[in-house]
Amino acid sequence: MTNPAVRELLERSNRLGADPRNTNYAGGNTSAKGSETDPVTGEPAELVWVKGSGGDLGTLTEQGLAILRLDRLRALAGVYPGVEREDEMVAAFDYCLHGRGGAAPSIDTAMHGLVDVAHVDHLHPDSGIAIATAADGPALTKEIFGDRVLWVPWRRPGFQLGLDIAAVQRANPQAIGVILGGHGITAWGATSAECEANSLEIIRRAREYLAAHGRPAPFGAAVHTSLPVAERRVRAAALFPVLRGLASTDRPVVGHYTDSGVVLDFVSSERLPELAERGTSCPDHFLRTKVKPLVVDTAPGAPLDEVVARVKELHEAYRADYRGYYERHATADSPAMRGADPAIVLVPGVGMFSFGATKQTARVAGEFYVNAINVMRGAEAVSAYAPIGESEKFRIEYWALEEAKLRRMPKPKPLATRVAYVTGAGSGIGRAIARRLAAEGACVIVADRDFEAARGVAGEIGGADVAIAVRADVTSAAAVVASLRDAVLAFGGVDLVVNNAGLSISKPLLDTTEADWDLQHDVMAKGSFLVSREAARVMIRQGMGGDIVYISSKNSIVAGPDNVAYGATKADQAHQVRLLAAELGAHGVRVNGINPDGVVRGSGIFAGGWGAQRAAVYGVPEEKLGAYYAQRTLLKREVLPEHVANAVFALTGGDLTHTTGLHIPVDAGVPAAFLR
Template identity: 85%
Template structure:
């Protein structure tokens, strides 16, 4: 039989609350209840409302329904009931992460500076029961707070946050301006800090634990040429993982990171000029850059956005419940970037 927990709770002076395994189920329960009330109101307007007998209610509500459920018995997806907020999710790695989390059952808040891209990705994931888009500049405390409020309003809370928003400017030290430095640190180091701080506020208030994942880089531990600002801010992000894992563990919040190598195909950063500059540094045609990166790895494989998304799911899908403060390399094997 069904559980005895109510699907509808009425709080006088406050309103109606609907409950279900996900937003769609809760919404449908609320719609059924409102329709039932309207039927009762209509009946009372004519004469009187009389419900069906209890035995008929039982037959309709339990027997046939439970029999149908037993015939299918689908297992819930690993991220069912979880709400994820992904920054920089309008393209590239962020889009792949949003798609993977949604495919595994999560409701996803697609956050991006480009609102049109965010809306497009949210549309790919399904209707508003599955995903919503928010326009957010991660350098703005106010916009980040608004994004989390939108997530709470849409889905009731936030359980999983992925810091993916990023930008990259590839220049040697003597050509790197203060603006280059400040821009990259504002978006990735400061932005990740602001997003994680707001995530911690929401998660500690919920008292349900949670996950924060940083998309850092092998550059956080690897010293490459002509890349001072980007690599330094990625190292900042990597240490934020350790610091926040140590601080938030008592609240059941796990903080982990992913260190990809150059993700060329499907990457918004590489398409925005980063690819051409890195290709010039290494002396290869830009269209061959992904192949070049692959050939310098131990496995000789190109890293794609989906591979990074796989690592995020591995960290948050339920099998690594006792893991925090970890960085997973997704670089096809770069020996110089091995963690020590």
């Protein structure tokens, strides 16, 4: 049975973490002290449960807690070697753990164990950080809270900060918490309810003070007018692949776009350059956003070519500036520079583009910069925004403990950071391909004329950080452009396109109508052309190469009866592979094809009437068609959607980097379809 103290801690944590006014995603930590019977001695053991490293308060579970013996944790104060060696204390936490399992103790564990109160919250509310980063933060803290909340000067998180806060709490029994300079807040209480109430009181009173005493327009006048929504999204979609390609100079990233009112107000203000240059302050912020963003200094309506050229100049300047930052502060034992590209790009009149190793980290980086905007607004409204210094930021960004945390991250999946756009993905082969690519780490756009089917597949795969659905009638150039624009706005670009949308009508030549011919060619030959053309435009703007895969058919090679329209359009697709491979190779874009035999089970085409038509041609019952196809192959095996998906991954998963213009048969061995 869960200890009551643990149950209360989890409930409090989830409530606090669910409200972004209280703390940011994965930011802050909470704790509770209590006792359990030691299974070795049978005696009560005093314990502290504290949110472990890397967890999120809003979704915290018992498995996300570190459990430590309180007597051993507090005994560490007697062997503490001083602030110059305080990092050694993190390893010592392992000798204080109670039992097995649980999360790894975080750097803030000392704060929670050394403060001699049963329940402790450490949070990163925008209102609290605004006071913490104000130039006259100590005076504001006194004015707002009296002696109920005290000021603790900036100190990097660690054992010494825990000692500092514990000393303040002991010397001020009337206090309910502290403002941590440049960082956030810490509150405590004798009960879980009291601790939560105290945390919320600090946040609420800071917010109310800012609202009551803040001067208007802390960012200055608006010097740019935001583009209208439709125009803004078109401009964002045109810029995003360029920005993503530049942000991927050192390592590939995924993107997220934000044009909320908060962002548009900031990027259109006269003080944007000045405030953005000061950078973020709270460690949770700048570890995800880098010390400062790249600010584009062009007018919202400037010609796109001019903006792109200027962005490239600014990117080079940003990289040089970041290298300078690293070289100014790096020591002989500093980790190597991790990358000089921006994580945040701000574009006046358009919005914010954020980047990360996954869609989630890109989105969260953007959310953290919104937090930073709110902090700057609050601090500037009542004082002046004064974040921690550059050298302190470097000490945290290139902290050995932070480097160790990064090394513990799991190895990325083969398609991590790649954005895949799959047509006809609402069912059958396309669905199997979309699922496989997502399983291998890709972000997936499930494109289908049947939007509800596409949405269902995207929902099976996961949330919007993994897959989105778009309506895509591939016979319409406008619809293709719109769907790829949605893809770009969702993830920053497109790296991998699968032309899978298709249908078939099986008729003899004399019964094939012009409408039959046009429909099949419009969907497969023309549709593949339209998708490839628009995707190539995105890939070329990105400058990151890419893959285009055509799901053709063995019928592109094999001549069969009653199949003239389908076979001819598949042959068209097959030759598009060769033509585009020859043309796009200069841009690093590889174009390959897959030639499946009839995929009966799970196929939308076969379920739509094609199966019955082909079964009639071959004189077998429709339910036996898959077995019939299998028996005519060398391997006597039926081809399923998953087998085609496997071939797509084989072409794009990273092992065939020097292969383009190839067609892979997935037909269990049909001699007539051998390539020659």
